[in-house]
Amino acid sequence: MQALLASPSLRASLPSARPSLPSRGLVALAAPAARARPLRCGPRDTMEALARDEMLNAVELEQWESGKSANDIAACQGIRIRRHGRPAASMDDIQAEMGAPRNILEKIIWDKEIEVAQGLARCPLNEVIESAGKAPPTRDFYGALAAAHKRNGVPALIAEVKKASPSRGVLRENFDPVEIAQAYEKHGAACLSILTDEKYFQGSFENLQKVRKAGVKCPLLCKEFVVDKWQIYYARVMGADAVLLIAAVLTDLDIKYFLRICKELGLTALIEVHDEREMERVLAINGVQLIGINNRSLETFIVDTSNTKTLLEKHGDAIREKGILVVGESGLFNPDDVAYVQNAGVSAVLVGESLVKQADPGLAIAGLFGKELVH
Numbered sequence: 001m002q003a004l005l006a007s008p009s010l011r012a013s014l015p016s017a018r019p020s021l022p023s024r025g026l027v028a029l030a031a032p033a034a035r036a037r038p039l040r041c042g043p044r045d046t047m048e049a050l051a052r053d054e055m056l057n058a059v060e061l062e063q064w065e066s067g068k069s070a071n072d073i074a075a076c077q078g079i080r081i082r083r084h085g086r087p088a089a090s091m092d093d094i095q096a097e098m099g100a101p102r103n104i105l106e107k108i109i110w111d112k113e114i115e116v117a118q119g120l121a122r123c124p125l126n127e128v129i130e131s132a133g134k135a136p137p138t139r140d141f142y143g144a145l146a147a148a149h150k151r152n153g154v155p156a157l158i159a160e161v162k163k164a165s166p167s168r169g170v171l172r173e174n175f176d177p178v179e180i181a182q183a184y185e186k187h188g189a190a191c192l193s194i195l196t197d198e199k200y201f202q203g204s205f206e207n208l209q210k211v212r213k214a215g216v217k218c219p220l221l222c223k224e225f226v227v228d229k230w231q232i233y234y235a236r237v238m239g240a241d242a243v244l245l246i247a248a249v250l251t252d253l254d255i256k257y258f259l260r261i262c263k264e265l266g267l268t269a270l271i272e273v274h275d276e277r278e279m280e281r282v283l284a285i286n287g288v289q290l291i292g293i294n295n296r297s298l299e300t301f302i303v304d305t306s307n308t309k310t311l312l313e314k315h316g317d318a319i320r321e322k323g324i325l326v327v328g329e330s331g332l333f334n335p336d337d338v339a340y341v342q343n344a345g346v347s348a349v350l351v352g353e354s355l356v357k358q359a360d361p362g363l364a365i366a367g368l369f370g371k372e373l374v375h
């Protein structure tokens with residue numbers, strides 16, 4: 001943190017949402033209002049800072065120099081989610097230019113771009129950075145998972161505080177985030193995941209803060225659709241120890257840049273992949289500690305636990321060599337499911353629905369693993 005804040009040159013060059021590159025959606029930015037959107041800093045400064053720190057490879061630099069739009073660059077990396085880059089525009093105007101969102105994830109991201117701009121207007125970046133600098137130390141998310149895996153002989157549990165989801169609707173009517181978090185902790189969860197997206201998951205940053213302030217000791221993952229660094233600083237201020245970064249949404253350069261911010265803030269990044277291409281991209285990035293394999297496609301909602309197995313059969317060796325821990329995410333309901341992803345090679349599991357739907361989510365943990373977990 002200190003290093004980041006102390007470096008005026010870097011600070012001056014901190015990029016905006018899609019930092020370094022011409023904002024994604026620039027193709028569609030024909031409207032003067034959109035073009036006039038002030039950049040918080042010059043892209044060239046940012047690119048130079050990243051290049052200086054060797055965060056930028058030759059291809060990325062060349063793509064940027066050639067004036068490609070960030071959406072084009074993202075598409076070259078197999079990313080199907082586009083950005084509109086017009087947070088001040090109405091959704092009608094955005095759709096008039098770009099057409100309707102192609103899937104639910106793209107829709108979530110388009111709304112998130114607007115939401116982040118509103119957050120930035122409410123809590124300006126410099127203030128959030130300053131508060132993050134004063135926040136109490138983070139807890140070791142990676143260390144908690146590794147220790148729990150070793151101690152219990154089953155994958156460590158990241159238990160999710162999840163009220164609803166776009167695919168399953170409301171999961172729990174009587175939803176008290178603090179009560180659920182405390183029950184998870186009491187019954188052996190190694191870490192907790194707190195959904196912060198309001199519109200689609202009925203979560204909130206307030207829930208994250210409440211759980212942290214209630215004295216829960218487990219490290220906390222801020223489960224958010226991160227598209228802008230502001231969200232990372234904000235998560236830190238609200239009590240997160242880790243943040244989720246979704247490879248289906250973020251370019252390689254975004255991931256590298258956000259990883260760097262996480263490191264400066266003492267946060268662990270859980271980088272989520274869903275397919276082969278995303279796994280390859282993430283394994284080529286230095287400094288990755290935790291990879292989540294999502295068994296649910298965020299574009300189609302199809303859940304398939306064999307996804308974890310397939311990806312680990314191919315990449316397990318490279319992952320182990322790098323000391324990366326893998327988290328099996330979504331669609332896990334019983335001890336057989338847990339054993340299946342454990343045999344595939346995961347060190348941890350991320351579970352929401354099957355716990356939160358039970359009358360007592362804490363007691364549900366022993367049912368999920370077929371045994372009690374201990375701290």
Ligand SMILES: O=P(O)(O)OC[C@@H](O)[C@@H](O)c1c[nH]c2ccccc12
Pocket residue numbers: 160162223224272294329330331332350351352353354
């Ligand atoms: O409720 P489930 O099927 O146990 O899934 C939990 C978690 O994996 C899921 O909520 C999730 C995984 N990646 C995400 C990204 C955004 C929102 C939610 C998610």
